Amino acid sequence: xxxxKEIVMEIVFLIxxxxxxxxxxxxxxxxxxxxxxxxxxxxLKEFLLGTEWKPGSNLFGxxxxxxxxxxxxxxxxxxxxxxxxxxxxxxxxxxxKKLYKIxxxxxxxxxxxxxxxxxxxxxxxxxxxxRNTFRPILMQYQMTxxxxxxxxxxxxxxxxxxxxxxxxxxxxxRAVPDSYYQGALALGATHERSVFMTVVPAAxxxxxxxVILGVGRAIGETMAVIMVAGNQPRVPxxxxxxxxxxxxxxxxxxxxxxxxxxxxxxxxxxxxxxFILIINLLFSLLKKRNANT
Numbered sequence: 001x002x003x004x005k006e007i008v009m010e011i012v013f014l015i016x017x018x019x020x021x022x023x024x025x026x027x028x029x030x031x032x033x034x035x036x037x038x039x040x041x042x043x044l045k046e047f048l049l050g051t052e053w054k055p056g057s058n059l060f061g062x063x064x065x066x067x068x069x070x071x072x073x074x075x076x077x078x079x080x081x082x083x084x085x086x087x088x089x090x091x092x093x094x095x096x097k098k099l100y101k102i103x104x105x106x107x108x109x110x111x112x113x114x115x116x117x118x119x120x121x122x123x124x125x126x127x128x129x130x131r132n133t134f135r136p137i138l139m140q141y142q143m144t145x146x147x148x149x150x151x152x153x154x155x156x157x158x159x160x161x162x163x164x165x166x167x168x169x170x171x172x173x174r175a176v177p178d179s180y181y182q183g184a185l186a187l188g189a190t191h192e193r194s195v196f197m198t199v200v201p202a203a204x205x206x207x208x209x210x211v212i213l214g215v216g217r218a219i220g221e222t223m224a225v226i227m228v229a230g231n232q233p234r235v236p237x238x239x240x241x242x243x244x245x246x247x248x249x250x251x252x253x254x255x256x257x258x259x260x261x262x263x264x265x266x267x268x269x270x271x272x273x274x275f276i277l278i279i280n281l282l283f284s285l286l287k288k289r290n291a292n293t
Contacts, residue, residue, distance in 0.1 A: 028273075035270035038263025047267065053233040053244075055253065060264040062271065064235045068150070068243030069219055069275070071236065072229065075154025076161055076218040081211055083158070084165030088210075091166070092173040093195045111163030119227035122156040127228055134240060145240035148230035153243070156228055157221055161214035168213060172206020173199060205287060212283045216276060222247040246272045 039047050042060050050061015091103060131147030138144055176199050184194035200207070222245075230242020231252065244252075250265050250272075257265050 031266065031270045031273055034263065035267035038260065038267040039270070041260060042264060042267075047264070048271070051235055053249065055257070055261045055264075058260065060260070062246065062249070062264075062268055064233050065244050065246045065249045065268070066271065067235055068229070069245040069247070069272075071150050071239070071243065072153045072157060072225065072245055073215060073219045075150060075239070076157035077211070077215065079155055079158025080161040080165060080214060080218075084162045084210070084214070085169055085207065087162070088166045088169035088173060088207075089195060089200060092170045093199065107163050107166050110159075111167070115160070115221060115223040116227075118156060118160055119224035122152060122224060122228040126152045126156055130240075138240060143238070143240065146230065146242065148228055148242050150229070150236055150239040150241065150243055153225050153229040153245075154239070156224055157218045160221065160224065161217050164217055165210045165214045168210035169203070169207050172203040172210070175206065176202045208283055208287055212280060215279055219245075219272070219276065219279075220247060222251050226251065246275075 047060060047062060048066070049063050050059065051063050052059040052061050053064065087107075091100060091107075095103060127147035129147075130149060130152050131145060134151075135145055180198050180202055181194050184198040185191070189197065225245050226248045229245065229248065231244045231248060232242040233244045233249065234241075236243050246268050250268055253261065254265055
């Protein structure tokens with residue numbers, strides 16, 4: 001009887017694995033079959049390096065959206081990764097139990113907030129704050145800002161990736177055997193030094209996974225970015241300029257796009273898909289390199 005159950009579960013697991021692989025394969029086939037013809041019609045150089053996105057004039061250059069996505073994602077990493085990692089270390093090794101019972105549900109609640117709510121918060125709070133704080137300073141240099149900018153989007157996305165980084169990093173830190181910590185203490189290290197010099201480096205694999213998930217969340221976010229980034233398809237000159245990301249570009253135009261315009265948007269999805277694959281590949285190579293050393 002037990003053998004039958006094991007066989008049935010093996011079949012179920014195999015089916016689930018096949019469905020997952022098939023789903024990824026279908027997405028790849030759809031994107032490539034519909035996006036590559038559009039790139040061929042527009043021209044690879046004109047599509048990737050063109051700075052003008054004017055569907056009415058058949059100009060489909062996405063360089064500005066690529067730059068916007070990169071800037072906003074890097075900004076989110078700068079804001080979210082240090083805060084999330086330090087918060088994870090605190091919750092795993094320093095936080096009192098009573099305080100942990102309050103912080104843990106709060107982090108989980110943060111993860112469950114819809115993107116549009118984050119966007120509304122950014123539009124009502126962060127945008128006016130950035131505008132009122134930095135506009136007087138920028139006016140001295142003959143610059144200005146509406147508040148809807150790279151800086152605002154980066155701060156907001158940094159907040160949005162916090163739950164992912166905190167939860168995954170905390171789990172990775174707690175998974176480190178306690179003997180590592182005890183051994184560091186036995187050698188004369190303080191509590192703080194034992195945690196940051198022994199436990200955290202031992203959990204770097206899980207922490208890198210948290211960063212990967214955070215980057216994926218940041219580069220793929222749409223609704224919140226649309227509300228606070230300014231949606232201006234241009235190459236930004238500073239972090240106070242508005243930008244349009246690749247995901248925002250797809251969502252804004254897809255509702256009315258036809259023919260070559262629609263193919264260009266799907267091709268933008270291909271570029272975004274390749275970006276995520278490259279990021280995952282780089283982190284995988286870095287992980288293997290660290291494991292070998």
